[in-house]
Amino acid sequence: MPHSESAHTFQVDLRGLVDLLSHHLYSSPRVYLRELLQNAVDAITARRAADPSAPATITVRTGDGLTITDSGIGLTEADVHRFLATIGRSSKRTTDGGLDGAGLDAARGDFIGQFGIGLLACFVVADEITVVSRHAGDPAAPAVEWRGHSDGRYTIRTLPVGTAVEPGTTVRLSPRADNAEWTAPARVVELARHYGSLLPYEVTVTGADGGSVRIDAAPPWEREHRSPLARREALAAYCREVFDFVPLDTIELDLPAAGLRGVAYVLPTALSPAQRAGHRVHLKGMLLTDRATELLPDWAFFVRCVIDTSSLRPTASREALYEDGTLSAVRDALGVRIRDWLTGLAASDPALLHRFVEVHHLAVKALARYDDELLRIVLPWLPFETTDGNVTLEEFARTHATVLVTRSVEEFRQVAPIAAAAGLGVVNGGYTYDRDLVHRLPEIRPGTAVTDLDPATVTAHLDAVDPSAEIRAAAFLGIAREVIAAQDCDVVLRDFQPVTSPALLLDNREARHERTRSSLAADSDGLWADILGSLRSGTPRAQLVLNHLNPLVRQAVTIEERGLAVAAAESLYGQALLLSRRPLKASESALLNRAFIGLLTHAMHPAGGGGDSAAPGSGSRKDS
Numbered sequence: 225m226p227h228s229e230s231a232h233t234f235q236v237d238l239r240g241l242v243d244l245l246s247h248h249l250y251s252s253p254r255v256y257l258r259e260l261l262q263n264a265v266d267a268i269t270a271r272r273a274a275d276p277s278a279p280a281t282i283t284v285r286t287g288d289g290l291t292i293t294d295s296g297i298g299l300t301e302a303d304v305h306r307f308l309a310t311i312g313r314s315s316k317r318t319t320d321g322g323l324d325g326a327g328l329d330a331a332r333g334d335f336i337g338q339f340g341i342g343l344l345a346c347f348v349v350a351d352e353i354t355v356v357s358r359h360a361g362d363p364a365a366p367a368v369e370w371r372g373h374s375d376g377r378y379t380i381r382t383l384p385v386g387t388a389v390e391p392g393t394t395v396r397l398s399p400r401a402d403n404a405e406w407t408a409p410a411r412v413v414e415l416a417r418h419y420g421s422l423l424p425y426e427v428t429v430t431g432a433d434g435g436s437v438r439i440d441a442a443p444p445w446e447r448e449h450r451s452p453l454a455r456r457e458a459l460a461a462y463c464r465e466v467f468d469f470v471p472l473d474t475i476e477l478d479l480p481a482a483g484l485r486g487v488a489y490v491l492p493t494a495l496s497p498a499q500r501a502g503h504r505v506h507l508k509g510m511l512l513t514d515r516a517t518e519l520l521p522d523w524a525f526f527v528r529c530v531i532d533t534s535s536l537r538p539t540a541s542r543e544a545l546y547e548d549g550t551l552s553a554v555r556d557a558l559g560v561r562i563r564d565w566l567t568g569l570a571a572s573d574p575a576l577l578h579r580f581v582e583v584h585h586l587a588v589k590a591l592a593r594y595d596d597e598l599l600r601i602v603l604p605w606l607p608f609e610t611t612d613g614n615v616t617l618e619e620f621a622r623t624h625a626t627v628l629v630t631r632s633v634e635e636f637r638q639v640a641p642i643a644a645a646a647g648l649g650v651v652n653g654g655y656t657y658d659r660d661l662v663h664r665l666p667e668i669r670p671g672t673a674v675t676d677l678d679p680a681t682v683t684a685h686l687d688a689v690d691p692s693a694e695i696r697a698a699a700f701l702g703i704a705r706e707v708i709a710a711q712d713c714d715v716v717l718r719d720f721q722p723v724t725s726p727a728l729l730l731d732n733r734e735a736r737h738e739r740t741r742s743s744l745a746a747d748s749d750g751l752w753a754d755i756l757g758s759l760r761s762g763t764p765r766a767q768l769v770l771n772h773l774n775p776l777v778r779q780a781v782t783i784e785e786r787g788l789a790v791a792a793a794e795s796l797y798g799q800a801l802l803l804s805r806r807p808l809k810a811s812e813s814a815l816l817n818r819a820f821i822g823l824l825t826h827a828m829h830p831a832g833g834g835g836d837s838a839a840p841g842s843g844s845r846k847d848s
């Protein structure tokens with residue numbers, strides 16, 4: 225015997241659904257007003273599609289509850305059953321039809337609503353919604369009243385023929401006590417301004433005392449202005465109004481294919497790229513969100529936009545943009561516009577470009593490492609510390625076919641003067657991001673070579689001294705080598721420019737790590753020593769290069785008295801060390817201290833009586 229089968233229809237628990245919307249879909253109960261405004265706007269758009277001269281007013285009344293009246297198309301009784309009483313059904317989707325009328329199909333793309341759930345948002349703040357409506361298409365049709373409850377019950381009645389109801393719709397909410405704050409007069413004005421300031425129709429909020437506030441205002445990019453300057457000023461004033469900052473510059477956005485207009489404002493202060501600015505996005509005038517982050521490419525974090533568009537789609541919560549092909553095309557097109565502004569600045573307003581780079585260069589550098597497009601645009605304009613001063617890479621590369629880059633700031637400090645004197649072009653790669661960026665220069669500037677600067681490159685540019693001078697200095701150099709060897713450092717004598725530089729300490733961080741590692745290995749035993757020992761790759765030594773062209777060094781190498789020679793060697797090492805500006809180790813601080821006391825002692829006992837035990841290796845000083 226066949227099993228009996230019976231057909232059923234899903235039941236919807238309205239309370240459960242409203243709970244779902246209020247806690248999981250919408251971020252705040254305040255969206256109820258947005259949904260009401262939106263339905264009113266759509267109804268007027270529908271009516272005007274058939275009758276372009278139809279009135280277009282929306283009035284929100286506060287006081288005892290909240291009502292919103294529009295001069296839109298209105299609803300017939302059949303519409304009420306079909307659309308108001310059916311969740312998820314909307315007259316604004318093409319296949320459904322419903323609000324028949326000439327030209328309506330063409331107008332469908334102009335509606336803001338589409339999901340058929342918007343009215344439910346009102347149940348987040350109210351237990352009862354009353355809609356009184358009269359359809360504009362049939363003057364003889366009676367007005368209809370629909371009363372819906374949050375528990376899912378609703379009633380419909382037609383009002384007596386002749387009841388003075390203008391075509392259009394009035395929605396009344398009786399707010400629940402716990403949500404009364406959302407319908408308080410001041411809050412309603414604030415919310416209406418927040419969502420509705422760019423709506424295309426007249427929107428007014430009227431209080432119980434009869435005072436009314438006009439909400440809608442054409443955005444500055446839609447208005448006529450006396451002059452381009454007046455236009456810029458109006459755009460900047462709008463930025464102060466909506467974002468509360470004075471922009472560094474304004475970039476007008478206009479993508480007719482996407483029905484998009486607006487402005488990108490360049491931020492006047494630095495912002496970390498991680499801290500992305502949110503954009504204000506209006507869909508057909510209605511504010512969708514003031515925190516859209518997906519509107520622009522990541523690299524364009526230095527602007528904040530306000531736009532109005534008819535082509536982008538909202539998510540169902542209507543609080544974010546739906547990620548689809550249109551959004552990605554719009555994002556690309558806006559990116560091109562902002563990039564054009566940036567590249568155009570170089571030609572049209574170098575002073576502004578300079579200000580922009582001054583404010584945003586750190587963040588721009590951080591991002592350019594990962595964003596090839598941004599890298600190509602901005603790298604030539606970014607300032608770097610170089611042996612030619614603070615210049616852009618473009619300027620620097622013009623005079624240096626090979627760009628040398630240091631691994632650390634201290635390396636740069638040590639070698640920059642010597643390298644500059646030797647005609648080498650060195651960029652300080654020690655600051656965050658800089659070395660990575662300089663290494664990418666050949667990608668955007670073919671023909672330019674970039675290499676890391678190593679001590680050997682510098683040494684190769686230092687001239688050997690005359691052999692007879694080397695012999696004369698042998699005694700001093702012997703003492704210096706012996707004293708400085710404790711710092712894992714060799715001492716050599718060379719001729720180099722500038723003559724004002726007495727000594728140069730050639731060292732780098734890797735070498736220092738290697739030395740620390742090997743000294744640890746020497747101090748430990750057993751397994752640990754074996755492990756460290758197996759990593760050994762030949763301990764690199766630092767090099768103290770004394771400048772034989774420097775008058776002080778020339779004099780120092782003639783010192784015969786040992787105590788003074790020790791103090792002089794340690795002082796020269798100490799001075800080169802300080803120039804490197806790296807943090808000192810304990811043994812280095814002790815050396816500096818010793819050298820200073822040694823010199824002081826010798827200065828106070830010029831007759832050669834430097835017999836103070838504080839002066840290491842002290843003895844009698846030979847007057848020169």
Ligand SMILES: Nc1ncnc2c1ncn2[C@@H]1O[C@H](COP(=O)(O)OP(=O)(O)OP(=O)(O)O)[C@@H](O)[C@H]1O
Binds near residue numbers: 296298313
């Ligand atoms: N003020 C109004 N005037 C005329 N019709 C209205 C009005 N408000 C609501 N409606 C009708 O009720 C339907 C359902 O409205 P609802 O706000 O729930 O959804 P929607 O506006 O279609 O879509 P969305 O969920 O995206 O807002 C609408 O499609 C429209 O036909």
